[in-house]
Amino acid sequence: VKKAGGSGSAFFDAAMDTAAQERLQMENDLRTAIHERRIALYYQPRVDSRSGRVIGLEALVRWIEPDGRVIPPTEFIGLAEECGLIDELGALVMDEACRQLSIWKAMDLHPPRVGVNVSGHQLDSGALVPTLSATMARWAIEPGCVEIEVTETALVRDSESGSRQLEAVRALGVQVAIDDFGTGYSSLAYLTRLPSDTLKIDRAFVVDLARGDRAAEAVVRSIIGIARDLGKGVVAEGVESIEQVRALDGWGCHTIQGFIYARPLPAEAATRLLAEGGIL
Ligand code: C2E
Ligand code: CA
Ligand code: CA
Ligand code: CA
Numbered sequence: 456v457k458k459a460g461g462s463g464s465a466f467f468d469a470a471m472d473t474a475a476q477e478r479l480q481m482e483n484d485l486r487t488a489i490h491e492r493r494i495a496l497y498y499q500p501r502v503d504s505r506s507g508r509v510i511g512l513e514a515l516v517r518w519i520e521p522d523g524r525v526i527p528p529t530e531f532i533g534l535a536e537e538c539g540l541i542d543e544l545g546a547l548v549m550d551e552a553c554r555q556l557s558i559w560k561a562m563d564l565h566p567p568r569v570g571v572n573v574s575g576h577q578l579d580s581g582a583l584v585p586t587l588s589a590t591m592a593r594w595a596i597e598p599g600c601v602e603i604e605v606t607e608t609a610l611v612r613d614s615e616s617g618s619r620q621l622e623a624v625r626a627l628g629v630q631v632a633i634d635d636f637g638t639g640y641s642s643l644a645y646l647t648r649l650p651s652d653t654l655k656i657d658r659a660f661v662v663d664l665a666r667g668d669r670a671a672e673a674v675v676r677s678i679i680g681i682a683r684d685l686g687k688g689v690v691a692e693g694v695e696s697i698e699q700v701r702a703l704d705g706w707g708c709h710t711i712q713g714f715i716y717a718r719p720l721p722a723e724a725a726t727r728l729l730a731e732g733g734i735l
Contacts, residue, residue: 500725568599568601574609606638
């Protein structure tokens with residue numbers, strides 16, 4: 456511990472030490488959680504607003520504390536990326552998603568496609584494609600059942616190699632969705648050239664729609680138009696109201712993900728939903 460020697464920084468240093476210690480503690484806790492597989496996936500339905508049918512599920516990771524407390528990904532994905540745990544965590548997420556798919560298959564539930572979020576670091580390290588193919592093989596999963604979701608910001612660091620990785624993913628038969636489309640700083644030309652099957656409209660634009668924001672409306676309608684013209688799918692996420700569903704439907708976006716239909720569900724609840732026929 457440093458002495459308060461007139462510089463007035465001892466308090467600051469102590470605060471820094473505490474933050475660093477907490478971070479180190481959290482890093483160790485996360486490492487242990489990954490090794491003990493105390494990581495769960497919640498599944499949020501993607502719904503066709505015309506039929507109410509669940510046509511996909513997005514897998515969203517949660518860290519489960521020994522006392523049962525559920526920690527959201529916003530509190531640990533960044534940490535996992537910074538401390539080199541993201542490849543391991545990503546592999547575990549992929550394994551868990553495929554394991555769950557195999558359970559649903561064994562129950563004859565004909566699960567819709569499962570979307571798995573992938574960090575830019577998994578693309579950078581080159582670990583993604585081998586992990587994907589090995590995991591699908593381990594659980595005998597057809598590639599058509601799996602989709603990866605990548606954000607634009609994850610791709611811009613090295614766009615050449617990013618594009619090649621996405622091509623390789625698609626060559627496996629796995630679909631690619633561009634998550635949070637248009638929220639980064641990439642040019643449209645770049646974005647539309649990325650190898651992808653689906654564009655996901657970010658919640659931020661959808662939220663602003665509800666406020667009657669004309670700029671947000673223009674952005675949302677443009678993304679829907681781009682997807683249509685390029686023959687790609689389009690999904691709106693973060694949809695919370697029937698007005699938003701109606702507007703999106705009128706503009707040609709019928710695939711909706713958001714609290715209006717369902718929150719991310721624990722695996723058992725998602726299984727019940729599928730067993731009941733998958734209509735919301
Ligand atoms: P995301 O991929 O954009 O996922 C959508 C987030 O919005 C989820 O938060 C979801 O619960 C939330 N959401 C969905 N519908 C609504 C709605 O109608 N209203 C509101 N207010 N929120 C809604 P979540 O589960 O906390 O995940 C946050 C982020 O963490 C994700 O954003 C994704 O970037 C990241 N993430 C989640 N799972 C993974 C994973 O397995 N790997 C990686 N690398 N990142 C993940
Ligand atoms: Ca996502
Ligand atoms: Ca998103
Ligand atoms: Ca987002």
